[in-house]
Amino acid sequence: MSTPLLTVDALTSGYDSAAVLHDVSLQVDRARIVAILGKNGMGKSTLLKTIMGFVRPISGRITLDGRDVTGAAPNFMARAGMAHAPQEHTLFQDLTVGDNLRLGVATDRLFRQCLPEVEAVFPRMIERLGQRAGTLSGGEQKMLLMSRALIARPKIMLVDEISEGLQPTMVDRIAQALLRARDELGIAVLLVEQHLDFALSVADRVAMMKLGEIVEEGTRQELAASDGLAAHLAV
Numbered sequence: 001m002s003t004p005l006l007t008v009d010a011l012t013s014g015y016d017s018a019a020v021l022h023d024v025s026l027q028v029d030r031a032r033i034v035a036i037l038g039k040n041g042m043g044k045s046t047l048l049k050t051i052m053g054f055v056r057p058i059s060g061r062i063t064l065d066g067r068d069v070t071g072a073a074p075n076f077m078a079r080a081g082m083a084h085a086p087q088e089h090t091l092f093q094d095l096t097v098g099d100n101l102r103l104g105v106a107t108d109r110l111f112r113q114c115l116p117e118v119e120a121v122f123p124r125m126i127e128r129l130g131q132r133a134g135t136l137s138g139g140e141q142k143m144l145l146m147s148r149a150l151i152a153r154p155k156i157m158l159v160d161e162i163s164e165g166l167q168p169t170m171v172d173r174i175a176q177a178l179l180r181a182r183d184e185l186g187i188a189v190l191l192v193e194q195h196l197d198f199a200l201s202v203a204d205r206v207a208m209m210k211l212g213e214i215v216e217e218g219t220r221q222e223l224a225a226s227d228g229l230a231a232h233l234a235v
């Protein structure tokens with residue numbers, strides 16, 4: 001059996017001395033989508049930020065492609081094949097779509113080479129290369145965030161609450177794009193979400209996070225059949 005692409009083992013992490021994540025373990029295989037579900041403040045973004053290297057782990061181990069990357073900086077993780085589409089708006093609003101995408105890769109040559117990757121998943125972004133990012137709709141801005149992650153040809157994308165605030169048609173489009181990234185480009189995805197139906201529509205495996213711990217984990221079918229899932233997400 002091949003080793004998982006990403007392994008998180010007994011990860012404890014947080015801010016200053018306060019732990020937010022407690023003993024979190026998970027795996028993501030190549031070209032698979034794993035969703036972590038949980039309500040506000042449960043530690044989902046902290047998990048992605050710790051894996052990407054923005055937050056230093058207190059203890060535990062993170063391996064990417066068999067290599068120990070625990071505590072590595074975000075630029076190292078990016079070079080190792082990990083991309084992060086954060087929840088915060090990190091686009092340059094006054095720059096064009098093309099310029100925002102160009103910032104995701106090291107050279108102009110690479111930018112031109114990688115555009116077909118973006119086109120395969122988000123053709124609309126290619127139509128809008130000259131448009132200022134700040135004038136895109138909310139859904140299109142989310143597409144641009146994901147495109148900027150995709151253009152670096154990552155092995156795995158960490159995607160933070162991409163469906164938040166989007167209309168159902170846009171959520172469907174984002175779901176289709178994630179499935180294309182998985183099936184046509186072989187990219188693995190670890191996404192954190194509060195949107196149960198969206199997560200169940202794309203994920204191969206689903207985990208439920210509560211107060212910084214994974215409390216339930218299984219295949220999409222196993223968790224869809226679990227009464228606990230909706231109850232955990234209920235306000």
Ligand SMILES: Nc1ncnc2c1ncn2[C@@H]1O[C@H](COP(=O)(O)OP(=O)(O)OP(=O)(O)O)[C@@H](O)[C@H]1O
Nearest residue numbers: 015020038039040041042043044045046047087161
């Ligand atoms: N930079 C920070 N400094 C201190 N505490 C923080 C920081 N960022 C997040 N926290 C705290 O960590 C806890 C988990 O936050 P986190 O953003 O990881 O949750 P979340 O599950 O992603 O929630 P949401 O869905 O609301 O984004 C919260 O109590 C939050 O206040």
